Amino acid sequence: MDGSQRIPILKVGRVLIVPIQVDMDDQTVMHLQERILSELERTGARGVLIDISLLEMVDSFIGRVLSDIAAMARIMDARTVVVGMQPAVAITLVELGLELRGVDTVLNVDEGIRLLRGEFGIDEDGEEELSAFAEQINRP
Amino acid sequence: MDGSQRIPILKVGRVLIVPIQVDMDDQTVMHLQERILSELERTGARGVLIDISLLEMVDSFIGRVLSDIAAMARIMDARTVVVGMQPAVAITLVELGLELRGVDTVLNVDEGIRLLRGEFGIDEDGEEELSAFAEQINRP
Amino acid sequence: MPSRSIVLDDEHDIVVARNETRRIAAAIGFGLVDQTRLSTVASELARNVIKYGGRGRMIAQPFQSAAGRQGLRLIFEDDGPGIPDIAAAMRDGFSTGRGLGKGLPGTKRLVDEFEIVSTVGGGTCVTVVRWL
Amino acid sequence: MPSRSIVLDDEHDIVVARNETRRIAAAIGFGLVDQTRLSTVASELARNVIKYGGRGRMIAQPFQSAAGRQGLRLIFEDDGPGIPDIAAAMRDGFSTGRGLGKGLPGTKRLVDEFEIVSTVGGGTCVTVVRWL
Ligand SMILES: Nc1ncnc2c1ncn2[C@@H]1O[C@H](COP(=O)(O)OP(=O)(O)O)[C@@H](O)[C@H]1O
Numbered sequence: 225m226d227g228s229q230r231i232p233i234l235k236v237g238r239v240l241i242v243p244i245q246v247d248m249d250d251q252t253v254m255h256l257q258e259r260i261l262s263e264l265e266r267t268g269a270r271g272v273l274i275d276i277s278l279l280e281m282v283d284s285f286i287g288r289v290l291s292d293i294a295a296m297a298r299i300m301d302a303r304t305v306v307v308g309m310q311p312a313v314a315i316t317l318v319e320l321g322l323e324l325r326g327v328d329t330v331l332n333v334d335e336g337i338r339l340l341r342g343e344f345g346i347d348e349d350g351e352e353e354l355s356a357f358a359e360q361i362n363r364p
Numbered sequence: 365m366d367g368s369q370r371i372p373i374l375k376v377g378r379v380l381i382v383p384i385q386v387d388m389d390d391q392t393v394m395h396l397q398e399r400i401l402s403e404l405e406r407t408g409a410r411g412v413l414i415d416i417s418l419l420e421m422v423d424s425f426i427g428r429v430l431s432d433i434a435a436m437a438r439i440m441d442a443r444t445v446v447v448g449m450q451p452a453v454a455i456t457l458v459e460l461g462l463e464l465r466g467v468d469t470v471l472n473v474d475e476g477i478r479l480l481r482g483e484f485g486i487d488e489d490g491e492e493e494l495s496a497f498a499e500q501i502n503r504p
Numbered sequence: 505m506p507s508r509s510i511v512l513d514d515e516h517d518i519v520v521a522r523n524e525t526r527r528i529a530a531a532i533g534f535g536l537v538d539q540t541r542l543s544t545v546a547s548e549l550a551r552n553v554i555k556y557g558g559r560g561r562m563i564a565q566p567f568q569s570a571a572g573r574q575g576l577r578l579i580f581e582d583d584g585p586g587i588p589d590i591a592a593a594m595r596d597g598f599s600t601g602r603g604l605g606k607g608l609p610g611t612k613r614l615v616d617e618f619e620i621v622s623t624v625g626g627g628t629c630v631t632v633v634r635w636l
Numbered sequence: 637m638p639s640r641s642i643v644l645d646d647e648h649d650i651v652v653a654r655n656e657t658r659r660i661a662a663a664i665g666f667g668l669v670d671q672t673r674l675s676t677v678a679s680e681l682a683r684n685v686i687k688y689g690g691r692g693r694m695i696a697q698p699f700q701s702a703a704g705r706q707g708l709r710l711i712f713e714d715d716g717p718g719i720p721d722i723a724a725a726m727r728d729g730f731s732t733g734r735g736l737g738k739g740l741p742g743t744k745r746l747v748d749e750f751e752i753v754s755t756v757g758g759g760t761c762v763t764v765v766r767w768l
């Protein structure tokens with residue numbers, strides 16, 4: 225079976241937004257990595273924003289994939305921001321010995337978008353789209 | 365001088381909500397601790413929710429005060445939840461060697477309120493007030 | 505609270521193992537950070553069972569010490585090839601797979617007690633305890 | 637980028653030191669976690685200057701290695717009483733104040749290079765470096 229759960233990848237302005245809303249098995253994690261990279265290639269997006277606020281745990285496998293995504297995205301000239309990491313998850317990750325090299329982490333989607341905007345001069349259109357999206361996320 | 369900045373302490377239902385919105389000097393931190401404890405005594409609140417999402421850094425001094433507040437609150441039969449700790453702050457705290465013993469940390473005010481509700485049987489009135497408050501916080 | 509045994513047969517059982525561990529830890533009264541530590545440990549060690557041991561099981565055992573202290577014991581066992589050099593396997597960064605080599609040394613840091621017994625050809629058993 | 641010297645006279649200067657450190661770290665190009673590490677280091681060591689040394693200063697020095705690698709050096713100096721037993725002071729949990737004793741050993745873990753020079757009666761100088 226290709227039983228991997230489907231995680232949406234949204235393109236908003238020049239940013240890919242990946243809201244992880246399920247507890248992913250390893251196969252799903254690997255597929256997600258492949259899909260993000262091919263979407264980056266296809267769309268030329270300059271940023272990746274991965275929302276992990278619903279993840280109750282990040283182990284060394286998921287942690288490594290997040291680092292790998294960031295490293296590969298950077299080669300394709302895109303920056304990766306992980307948003308919504310639970311404090312308990314951050315604490316556990318450090319105790320486990322992981323560093324999430326090359327990944328910036330902020331509290332929520334708003335801050336993530338602000339960070340990506342600060343890094344790139346995202347085009348006017350994209351900026352408007354992103355603002356609208358952030359609004360929408362905040363008022364579910 | 366008593367030049368300590370004034371941090372609001374809101375009582376909502378049976379929970380004290382403490383939104384820290386300034387970069388606190390040590391004196392302000394100490395005053396805040398005293399004020400939270402005397403408010404707990406005065407009001408008989410059963411929960412303390414400290415929002416540190418705007419704090420860019422928690423050093424060993426602030427970290428210890430948070431632990432102390434939680435320990436003293438527990439003696440007064442109240443639980444403490446720290447909400448909105450930036451992932452970078454959580455990572456740094458662990459590397460620094462702190463544990464925040466006795467403090468639960470979650471992503472945002474909503475989750476903090478949910479946690480406090482799960483822990484106590486907060487009275488109906490309080491629950492309504494809290495929900496209204498959470499709504500308000502989310503739509504600033 | 506009774507013990508719970510979970511079959512570790514394929515990758516999806518890793519998800520089951522970590523979720524069950526979190527549920528049991530919460531029921532015992534562990535706080536959020538400890539729940540996260542314990543479910544992360546379960547995820548790491550269950551993955552090792554499947555990746556290196558082939559298949560096996562996890563047992564989650566809430567228990568009390570003689571002094572009345574509450575704890576959670578997690579046992580991961582398989583009949584796989586075993587670990588020839590345990591000292592090497594416990595080193596940060598050592599992996600015979602394509603892993604980060606953080607699973608064993610990292611989970612050791614997340615628990616209060618950590619024991620590993622392994623014989624080449626006879627399988628591996630890792631037992632961890634975290635006290636409430 | 638030029639060096640920046642900050643007078644450490646009273647508690648409020650701790651706030652100035654950590655904010656300036658973050659600003660400079662960001663300007664050099666450090667990521668968010670490194671900015672947080674560096675401002676936390678500044679907060680801890682500036683507090684030690686005021687609490688134990690009485691007064692002193694912090695110097696924040698962006699610099700490049702011979703190989704062209706960018707780094708940030710932070711220097712904290714005071715003419716206070718000095719530290720009689722540096723090995724003890726560097727131990728986790730050791731404090732002659734009412735501190736947690738995490739300031740020195742903890743900041744050492746947050747940086748790439750850490751040096752402490754202290755003479756009894758002659759003051760203390762702590763120098764740390766983090767590479768970009
Ligand atoms: N259950 C097991 N059976 C056999 N070998 C194992 C088992 N668990 C771990 N190992 C060995 O120990 C090494 C280190 O494990 P670990 O620290 O979890 O890192 P990783 O899983 O990233 O390789 C593995 O690469 C493997 O060689």
Ligand SMILES: Nc1ncnc2c1ncn2[C@@H]1O[C@H](COP(=O)(O)OP(=O)(O)O)[C@@H](O)[C@H]1O
Nearest residue numbers: 684688725731732733735736737738739740760
């Ligand atoms: N600048 C200084 N001057 C004199 N003594 C110092 C200085 N900095 C640190 N110390 C000594 O080292 C000890 C350990 O410092 P630290 O690890 O920062 O912990 P804490 O500040 O919590 O006591 C202090 O208690 C003090 O005795």
